[in-house]
Amino acid sequence: MxxxxxxxxxxxxxxxxxxDTEFVSCVRDSLPYAxxxxxxxxxxxxxxxxxxxxxxxxxPSETERGQLLRALASDAIRGGLERHFGVRLAFQNCHxxxxxxxxxVDSEGYRAFISPRGQLLNQSPQLRDC
Numbered sequence: 001m002x003x004x005x006x007x008x009x010x011x012x013x014x015x016x017x018x019x020d021t022e023f024v025s026c027v028r029d030s031l032p033y034a035x036x037x038x039x040x041x042x043x044x045x046x047x048x049x050x051x052x053x054x055x056x057x058x059x060p061s062e063t064e065r066g067q068l069l070r071a072l073a074s075d076a077i078r079g080g081l082e083r084h085f086g087v088r089l090a091f092q093n094c095h096x097x098x099x100x101x102x103x104x105v106d107s108e109g110y111r112a113f114i115s116p117r118g119q120l121l122n123q124s125p126q127l128r129d130c
Contacts, residue, residue, distance in 0.1 A: 002074065004026070004030045005030075006026070023080050031071050034064075051110070052090075068091075088100045
């Protein structure tokens with residue numbers, strides 16, 4: 001299961017009323033490693049002078065890798081994180097998470113990161129089975 005949804009939040013979802021704040025709180029509580037990684041790259045983006053910031057450290061276990069996969073493979077979760085942090089997220093190789101300022105989404109750096117070439121250049125024998 002991707003998220004640990006409190007009964008009260010599930011009830012509100014069944015009634016059709018869920019705020020982004022409630023949803024993002026559920027994501028934060030359910031996927032703490034993914035939250036930590038995304039928070040860190042967003043903080044690095046805001047304190048750095050580059051067009052994007054990324055995490056290149058593999059997760060310590062398959063549990064944490066699974067959290068990243070669930071968070072970034074879900075359109076709803078990724079979208080909630082992007083709206084919450086005000087960034088565009090990009091993802092490669094089961095652990096390389098990048099945060100881009102919305103103004104950089106049409107940049108050469110963003111296009112290079114999300115390109116097939118960027119994915120191929122980010123491969124290594126150590127990452128093949130991630």
